[in-house]
Structures are given as structure tokens and as C-alpha cells.
Amino acid sequence: MLKHRNILLFCISAIITLFALSFYFDVKWWSFLLVFAFWLAMTIFGSSNIKTGYFVKSYCDNPAEKELKIAISFDDGPHPMTEKVLDLLGQYNAKATFFCIGSQIEKHPDIFKRILDEGHVVGNHSYSHSNRFGFFSTQKVVDELKQTNAIIERLSSKKALYFRPPFGVTNPNIARAVAKTNHHVIGWNNRSLDTAIEDEAKILKRVKNRMAPGGIILLHDTSLKTVNVLEQLLLFLQSKKYQCVTIDALLNIPAYEN
Numbered sequence: 001m002l003k004h005r006n007i008l009l010f011c012i013s014a015i016i017t018l019f020a021l022s023f024y025f026d027v028k029w030w031s032f033l034l035v036f037a038f039w040l041a042m043t044i045f046g047s048s049n050i051k052t053g054y055f056v057k058s059y060c061d062n063p064a065e066k067e068l069k070i071a072i073s074f075d076d077g078p079h080p081m082t083e084k085v086l087d088l089l090g091q092y093n094a095k096a097t098f099f100c101i102g103s104q105i106e107k108h109p110d111i112f113k114r115i116l117d118e119g120h121v122v123g124n125h126s127y128s129h130s131n132r133f134g135f136f137s138t139q140k141v142v143d144e145l146k147q148t149n150a151i152i153e154r155l156s157s158k159k160a161l162y163f164r165p166p167f168g169v170t171n172p173n174i175a176r177a178v179a180k181t182n183h184h185v186i187g188w189n190n191r192s193l194d195t196a197i198e199d200e201a202k203i204l205k206r207v208k209n210r211m212a213p214g215g216i217i218l219l220h221d222t223s224l225k226t227v228n229v230l231e232q233l234l235l236f237l238q239s240k241k242y243q244c245v246t247i248d249a250l251l252n253i254p255a256y257e258n
């Protein structure tokens, strides 16, 4: 059972109990409000933290990994900057996973093909990456997933099974949509915040602090800043004897349908 259902059941039981108690005791009105506030806080926390698996099961690392293997993932491409990312990955013999936006693949089909030609893995990152994605209906999410899967299939003959929700936001509609489309939801356990933090050294430090075998790092192949961070990161990983693998190799979950 999903965690949000447990919390909802708990809150409903608490409200019923409080209501029953109010016949015998002086139950303060704000105790009901407190239960509601708890539910609201849990819902907001759960929907914005993919790792909690609050609404939908998501894969964020492989805690059983004993070898020095790690997966780097890039969101929001393909983008002209992806070319520099690919150059670096090739230079360090590192493999990565790219969660591509459908509308971006349409803009840069050649870059998209290069990602696959060089042995990396791709996943679905919605078609529009709309700021309102978290408010989309189940059908609208299904449509976006299918649209991007169709674009990927047209260019590569691959049926993508991985989906990373834009902004890592999950909710019941997204949970219902991926149940319909049979996508695996892929998160991360090492968020670089490379789109929010300006200082490259700070981003690198943050990633290093959160590094562990079996981890999934989140970066964005959309800025020169991240390319610079990536170069330092790959140097560091090489010095620590880490092997950069694709997410399907890390999790043993297929990225494409046969």
C-alpha cells in the first residue's frame, strides 16, 4: 500500500476518534485543524520529495550495490550543451542516463541520436516539462508520456520504460498515469541543485558529500556551469576508482521494452 493512503487512513481515523471523544470530553476545535495540517504537510513533503515514494514507487538508488559503481543522470536535454557533456563522458569512458524532454528531442534529433550512438541510455522526462505538470490530469500526463515515447521510438526504435517526473514532483494523477503506461519512475539520491546554485565549487562539494556506491546523481545538461562541474566530478570519480554506469546497469531494471 502506498504511503499516502496510510497517512490518509490515519488522519481519517484520528478525525473520527476526535469526533467520538467530543461527546464525552471537551475536545478543542483546533485539534481537528492539527490533524488536517499534519495531512497537508505530509502531502506537500511527499509530493516534492521523490525519494519518499509517498505517492508512487520510485527507484532512487541501489543500496545493495557493493562495488564502486554510480549512475550520473542528466535531465532536460537534448540541448546544445549536451554535446560538451558527451565529449567529457567519452573522454573519461563514463556512461550516463539522459532523461529527455520530448519537445527538446524534436529540436535536437541529431544530438539525441548521438547520446544513444555513444552507448548512453535515455528515459522519458515528459513532452512539455510544464511548470504546471504537477496539476495535470491523469489523461494529460498519459498523453505527455505517450507523445515523448513515440518521438523516442521514431528516432531509435526503442520503447522507453523509464520516466523521471519534471521537478521530481509526484502525486496521485502521476501515479495513475505511470500505472497505465507501465513506466518505471526513476528518481535520484544525490541532487546537485546545479540549476539553483551558482557557485560551481559548491555544487561539486554537495555532490561529493552525498556520494555513495549505488547512488544516482542528478545533473542538467543545459549549462556550461554543469559541464565544468562534470569535468571536476569525473576527475574525482576516476581518482576514487568509481565506475560510471547507466541506471539500468545499476538497478538491473530494463530501460527499454523488448
Ligand SMILES: [Zn+2]
Binding pocket: 075, 076, 125, 129, 165, 166, 167
Ligand atoms: Zn527537468
